[in-house]
Amino acid sequence: MDLSHLVTGYNIYMRVGFHVGISGGLPKAVDRAVERGCETIQVFVSNPRGWKHSDILPEDIETFRARCKEEDISPVFVHTIYLINLAAPAPEVWERSLDALVMNMRAAHALGSAAVVTHLGSHGGRGADFGIARVIAALEAAFERCEEPVPVLLETTAGSGNSVGHDFIQLGRIAGAFGEDDRLGICFDTCHAFAAGYELRSEGGLRRTLQELDGEVGLERLKLVHANDSKGDLGSRLDRHEHIGEGKLGMEAFKLMASHPGLGNLPWILETPGMSVEKDRENLRRIRSAAR
Numbered sequence: 390m391d392l393s394h395l396v397t398g399y400n401i402y403m404r405v406g407f408h409v410g411i412s413g414g415l416p417k418a419v420d421r422a423v424e425r426g427c428e429t430i431q432v433f434v435s436n437p438r439g440w441k442h443s444d445i446l447p448e449d450i451e452t453f454r455a456r457c458k459e460e461d462i463s464p465v466f467v468h469t470i471y472l473i474n475l476a477a478p479a480p481e482v483w484e485r486s487l488d489a490l491v492m493n494m495r496a497a498h499a500l501g502s503a504a505v506v507t508h509l510g511s512h513g514g515r516g517a518d519f520g521i522a523r524v525i526a527a528l529e530a531a532f533e534r535c536e537e538p539v540p541v542l543l544e545t546t547a548g549s550g551n552s553v554g555h556d557f558i559q560l561g562r563i564a565g566a567f568g569e570d571d572r573l574g575i576c577f578d579t580c581h582a583f584a585a586g587y588e589l590r591s592e593g594g595l596r597r598t599l600q601e602l603d604g605e606v607g608l609e610r611l612k613l614v615h616a617n618d619s620k621g622d623l624g625s626r627l628d629r630h631e632h633i634g635e636g637k638l639g640m641e642a643f644k645l646m647a648s649h650p651g652l653g654n655l656p657w658i659l660e661t662p663g664m665s666v667e668k669d670r671e672n673l674r675r676i677r678s679a680a681r
């Protein structure tokens with residue numbers, strides 16, 4: 390396995406940070422990141438549970454960018470709203486999802502973000518082949534519509550219901566449709582992959598998991614890790630995040646992942662259950678100790 394390409398990823402050796410809230414405006418997200426000791430962050434650019442999107446105020450964009458620079462926070466990732474369904478059978482839902490994705494790409498570009506992270510959605514019982522074709526069509530349309538070359542990272546999912554993107558073969562088929570186009574990348578969510586049935590807790594298990602990912606998708610597509618422990622067990626298909634080291638993955642799995650060149654050279658964003666600033670800082674400390 391040739392991993393030389395990874396060293397140049399974002400030219401950053403495992404920067405860690407949080408998904409931070411934007412209530413009170415985007416610049417507030419930077420304050421939250423600083424409070425927690427983040428080197429990288431992920432944000433929503435609108436309410437993730439609604440379709441409503443209003444343009445970000447130009448002064449907020451300016452302040453956000455200046456503050457990130459001042460505090461040395463990079464890369465910045467934008468996560469799309471939860472309602473997005475790029476695999477939706479219903480044309481109006483699919484169109485809306487496409488619109489939302491393009492708006493997120495434009496916002497990401499304005500904010501100086503490295504990439505947009507998105508879930509793929511659900512095929513609603515029409516089958517994986519249908520879902521995969523829908524997702525490919527949506528991404529092609531989004532890349533064509535968005536004037537800016539903003540990368541989109543497809544997040545690995547836990548695989549509940551009719552969701553698309555929980556197995557690497559599906560992700561590989563989608564990525565394969567984009568050939569050498571480096572606007573298409575993958576976000577590896579540790580909780581989701583484990584819940585989808587990929588072993589990460591032993592050296593052999595992790596090696597096999599990443600070999601499969603490399604074979605189906607190509608590790609060079611991997612641009613971001615969502616580092617979350619899991620409440621659900623291996624193959625449970627349960628999307629329930631847990632604090633680092635307190636779930637079914639445990640500290641040992643994070644140590645193994647952090648020392649693997651395929652993952653350890655990427656930025657890591659935590660989405661552990663929000664409790665307090667102190668607990669967030671504790672989660673970051675655990676990840677940093679795992680990386681040592």
Ligand SMILES: [Zn+2]
Pocket residue numbers: 468507508544
């Ligand atoms: Zn996500």
Ligand SMILES: [Zn+2]
Pocket residue numbers: 578580581628629630
């Ligand atoms: Zn999740």
